[in-house]
Amino acid sequence: MTDAVGAIVLTGGRGSRLGGADKARIAVAGRPMLDTVVGAAAAVADSVVTVGPGGDTREDPPFSGPVAGIAAGLSVLPGSADLVVVVACDLPDLDADTLRSLVAALRLPAAFGSDRRPTAALAVDADGRDQYLLAVWDRRALATRLDAVQRSGGAGGRPVRALYDDEVLTRVTVGAPARDVDTWAEVVSSGPVALAHVGAVLRAGLAPLPPTVRAPLDAVGAVLTAPLVAADPMPREPVSAMDGYALAGPGPWRLTGTALRAGDGSPGSMATGTAAPIATGALVPPGSGRVLRHELVQVARDGSDPAVVTALPEAAGVDDLRPVGEDWPAGHELAPAGVTLDPALASAALSAGLASVSVRGPVRSVVVTTGDEVLPADSPSPLPPGRIRDTVGPLLGGVLARAGFATRAGTIGGVLARAGFATGAGTIGGAARTSHCSDTADAMDALISGSPGAGAEGGTGVGVGGRAGGGEQAEDVIVLIGATGRGVADHLRPALRRAGATIVLDGARVRPGGSQLVAVLPDGRVLLGLPGNPLAAVCAAATTGRALVDALTGRERPAVLARVTGLDRVAAPGRARVLPARPDGTGGWTLSGRVRTAHLADLAGAPLLAVVPEGAGADDPVELIEWM
Numbered sequence: 001m002t003d004a005v006g007a008i009v010l011t012g013g014r015g016s017r018l019g020g021a022d023k024a025r026i027a028v029a030g031r032p033m034l035d036t037v038v039g040a041a042a043a044v045a046d047s048v049v050t051v052g053p054g055g056d057t058r059e060d061p062p063f064s065g066p067v068a069g070i071a072a073g074l075s076v077l078p079g080s081a082d083l084v085v086v087v088a089c090d091l092p093d094l095d096a097d098t099l100r101s102l103v104a105a106l107r108l109p110a111a112f113g114s115d116r117r118p119t120a121a122l123a124v125d126a127d128g129r130d131q132y133l134l135a136v137w138d139r140r141a142l143a144t145r146l147d148a149v150q151r152s153g154g155a156g157g158r159p160v161r162a163l164y165d166d167e168v169l170t171r172v173t174v175g176a177p178a179r180d181v182d183t184w185a186e187v188v189s190s191g192p193v194a195l196a197h198v199g200a201v202l203r204a205g206l207a208p209l210p211p212t213v214r215a216p217l218d219a220v221g222a223v224l225t226a227p228l229v230a231a232d233p234m235p236r237e238p239v240s241a242m243d244g245y246a247l248a249g250p251g252p253w254r255l256t257g258t259a260l261r262a263g264d265g266s267p268g269s270m271a272t273g274t275a276a277p278i279a280t281g282a283l284v285p286p287g288s289g290r291v292l293r294h295e296l297v298q299v300a301r302d303g304s305d306p307a308v309v310t311a312l313p314e315a316a317g318v319d320d321l322r323p324v325g326e327d328w329p330a331g332h333e334l335a336p337a338g339v340t341l342d343p344a345l346a347s348a349a350l351s352a353g354l355a356s357v358s359v360r361g362p363v364r365s366v367v368v369t370t371g372d373e374v375l376p377a378d379s380p381s382p383l384p385p386g387r388i389r390d391t392v393g394p395l396l397g398g399v400l401a402r403a404g405f406a407t408r409a410g411t412i413g414g415v416l417a418r419a420g421f422a423t424g425a426g427t428i429g430g431a432a433r434t435s436h437c438s439d440t441a442d443a444m445d446a447l448i449s450g451s452p453g454a455g456a457e458g459g460t461g462v463g464v465g466g467r468a469g470g471g472e473q474a475e476d477v478i479v480l481i482g483a484t485g486r487g488v489a490d491h492l493r494p495a496l497r498r499a500g501a502t503i504v505l506d507g508a509r510v511r512p513g514g515s516q517l518v519a520v521l522p523d524g525r526v527l528l529g530l531p532g533n534p535l536a537a538v539c540a541a542a543t544t545g546r547a548l549v550d551a552l553t554g555r556e557r558p559a560v561l562a563r564v565t566g567l568d569r570v571a572a573p574g575r576a577r578v579l580p581a582r583p584d585g586t587g588g589w590t591l592s593g594r595v596r597t598a599h600l601a602d603l604a605g606a607p608l609l610a611v612v613p614e615g616a617g618a619d620d621p622v623e624l625i626e627w628m
């Protein structure tokens with residue numbers, strides 16, 4: 001018997017445990033799961049129908065479940081197919097031989113112990129569990145079962161198990177190829193993930209920081225956990241918006257009042273018909289109902305005493321008095337929960353009289369260098385053979401601050417720094433404390449276990465510890481430079497294993513920076529492992545560092561997308577690239593494909609990093625990231 005085989009591949013589902021990602025297109029071990037499954041199906045079937053968003057057909061209504069999906073697929077499968085492979089898209093290890101073994105089991109009546117052919121061959125996975133979305137059906141039997149389910153309550157929302165009937169089923173233990181993928185942890189355990197998925201992986205694998213209450217200026221970079229509601233109206237008192245005259249009653253006015261300056265305290269009341277000079281920001285006295293800037297009045301000093309103030313015709317309808325609550329009343333919501341407290345919003349919170357805000361974050365970090373060859377940045381020449389200077393640790397704090405990590409006190413805003421002024425001493429990298437961990441298993445163990453001062457040395461002389469005492473707050477994230485590889489001097493992975501840490505991200509498909517790693521340590525701190533080559537460390541800090549802050553704070557961050565010239569020249573299949581972007585002189589951006597990773601020379605003059613998705617086409621948008 002050589003029945004024709006058709007295949008129905010279900011690609012739908014909400015991927016709810018994958019944060020709503022399009023499951024079918026998630027690559028496991030470098031290959032989108034859908035490609036793996038369709039490839040296997042096409043090797044055994046004459047026709048393959050995909051069911052789901054963007055597929056050949058869709059279940060009706062959308063998201064009504066796998067039984068409805070199978071029914072939709074069957075209705076468009078060519079009538080010649082007598083056997084039907086029914087398979088979900090989330091089986092990254094599926095191969096054609098596995099499907100062949102199911103087809104063979106169905107074709108072989110003996111498999112059922114009688115001359116009646118089984119209606120379906122159902123796969124059993126390595127744990128002995130039925131894998132209901134990996135089966136081969138006799139087409140007529142499938143149609144009959146679908147009808148039966150349809151009659152008994154409908155296909156929508158029914159578990160796929162409802163299709164099967166033990167009487168007429170044959171089970172085939174296929175083992176590992178039946179593994180399905182439902183969570184990001186399962187994707188991560190299969191090898192480096194696509195860079196585009198790093199954000200979702202971190203959100204799934206990391207618990208957000210607990211909410212805290214902080215002074216607004218200590219909360220810059222944090223995310224509001226409650227709406228920011230003004231305690232005071234703005235302005236809180238009636239004030240002058242301009243340098244000019246406070247006026248009482250209708251004009252003209254006699255200039256008899258004493259000059260009013262901001263900060264003077266409560267002024268006395270003004271008599272009607274009088275004017276008083278007033279400075280911007282000064283309280284408007286009782287009795288005055290209007291302020292006019294001096295450009296809009298005439299002051300006649302010619303002989304008359306006191307001088308007479310008259311409004312010019314242009315003053316009609318103008319009032320430079322700012323009444324209480326002109327900008328917002330008390331109780332006004334300045335920002336909803338979920339918004340990031342940027343320097344401007346922190347400043348507005350102060351304007352609104354708020355002493356504290358409820359936030360998640362800001363995320364505090366400490367930078368730890370590794371590598372016994374790495375000497376402090378200011379080590380004089382000649383260096384001993386084999387030694388190099390630390391050329392990334394001292395500036396990484398700035399990169400982390402740009403990614404959203406807490407800056408040190410005093411660096412808020414940095415408006416002048418952004419304008420090009422010198423930053424204070426040490427603030428190239430001033431956002432983070434730095435220290436060094438030597439290349440021994442013991443030092444790495446101590447770093448990871450958070451033994452105060454242990455494991456780390458040098459740098460600023462600050463010890464590294466999860467539970468710092470003396471009033472100093474511990475870091476949320478250890479940012480480690482180097483040791484992410486699998487070489488003789490790389491102690492990180494074994495130490496994480498020994499400590500029982502949870503590896504949340506184990507490599508990303510990107511150059512540079514592929515060996516990056518994120519783990520949760522037993523004491524709850526997060527470790528961000530940056531590849532040791534300086535350019536790779538900066539790129540990973542700028543990209544994954546941002547995604548890490550998003551995950552820990554719940555921050556929502558719109559991506560800045562742009563089209564750049566020459567994208568097809570630099571895009572690579574199978575992995576993303578992070579490339580320096582420079583102004584192209586015509587208002588756009590151009591990417592340099594030449595990136596040597598052992599230094600930062602190729603990043604010089606490039607204010608942005610462009611994230612070029614794997615296999616990007618010439619017209620695809622790229623995300624542009626400020627790295628410094």
Ligand SMILES: Nc1nc2c(c(=O)[nH]1)N[C@H]1C(S)=C(S)[C@@H](COP(=O)(O)OP(=O)(O)OC[C@H]3O[C@@H](n4cnc5c(N)ncnc54)[C@H](O)[C@@H]3O)O[C@H]1N2
Pocket residue numbers: 369370371373374388389390391392393481482483484485486487490512513515530531532533534536597
């Ligand atoms: N067998 C393989 N080896 C390596 C691979 C690979 O795929 N297979 N990838 C290479 C790449 S690319 C990178 S990046 C690194 C990542 O590994 P590590 O994170 O373990 O980095 P290290 O070995 O510790 O350091 C790499 C390189 O960077 C220098 N370095 C480290 N810290 C600093 C610093 N603070 N300032 C300046 N330079 C620093 C270090 O001396 C090394 O030369 O692995 C490659 N190997």
Ligand code: MOO
Pocket residue numbers: 510511512513514515531533535536597598
């Ligand atoms: O992570 Mo390595 O570049 O790709 O330097």
